[in-house]
Amino acid sequence: MSTCVVKQLQMVKNAAARLTFNRRRMQVLLFLSVLLAAACAAPSYFSFSPAVGSGVGTSYTITGTGRITAVRTWENYNRQVRGIQLRYGFKWSPVGGNQGGRVNEIELFDDEFIVQISGKHVHWIYSLMIVTNRGRSLIAGQPVGLTFNMYPSHPMAELRFLSGGHQHGIISSIASHWAVLNMPTNGTAD
Structure with a gap:
């Protein structure tokens, strides 16, 4: 395999890893947003x-x-x-x-x-x-x-x-x- 193909494969792997990391971060942010909204909707004591x-x-x-x-x-x-x-x-x-x-x-x-x-x-x-x-x-x-x-x-x-x-x-x-x-x-x- 040529070094150019290896570099391209490595770039694709890195992009996929970044996408997975960002997806997890988005899921955590979404969960925290829903939790905060639920807390704000609770009755005031x-x-x-x-x-x-x-x-x-x-x-x-x-x-x-x-x-x-x-x-x-x-x-x-x-x-x-x-x-x-x-x-x-x-x-x-x-x-x-x-x-x-x-x-x-x-x-x-x-x-x-x-x-x-x-x-x-x-x-x-x-x-x-x-x-x-x-x-x-x-x-x-x-x-x-x-x-x-x-x-x-x-x-x-x-x-x-x-x-x-x-x-x-x-x-x-x-x-x-x-x-x-x-x-x-x-x-x-x-």
């Missing part, structure tokens, strides 16, 4: 309820680790909501807003979690109703102003944290952040 109220003043964020196990609120007597606090496991968060006035508190049972926050607002948050998956609720303040309702978009999601603003000792806005939390209990029965 996180949602956000935008803030209501004026939002003036100092901002607050109430976060913690684990499931919320209790909620505490402070209200001006027969008036606006002054502050809110969440307990995660056995640890209380810092207060969003201010303490003072009448205190309201609810301790959640094992496997109980917050599924709705409703209330009334104008410039301030005048009332809050915090509802659990067991139908229990904590009510603070007075029903004055415009109605708001906050709840998660996923049916198994629960309240994870709150944010908003406060001024002059009164909550001026509140927003809620929801997510699915896979925990067997809320941590109060340990």
Whole structure:
């Protein structure tokens, strides 16, 4: 065989090897694309309820680790909501807003979690109703102003944290952040 024919055969082999390599690479890319598309099409386990109220003043964020196990609120007597606090496991968060006035508190049972926050607002948050998956609720303040309702978009999601603003000792806005939390209990029965 002539060297020219050998070189041509070698070039054909190399081209076939490159084609096989590119085909495998394309198959891997196609597989990863399908996997990514499936992940993007999955339902969202996180949602956000935008803030209501004026939002003036100092901002607050109430976060913690684990499931919320209790909620505490402070209200001006027969008036606006002054502050809110969440307990995660056995640890209380810092207060969003201010303490003072009448205190309201609810301790959640094992496997109980917050599924709705409703209330009334104008410039301030005048009332809050915090509802659990067991139908229990904590009510603070007075029903004055415009109605708001906050709840998660996923049916198994629960309240994870709150944010908003406060001024002059009164909550001026509140927003809620929801997510699915896979925990067997809320941590109060340990």
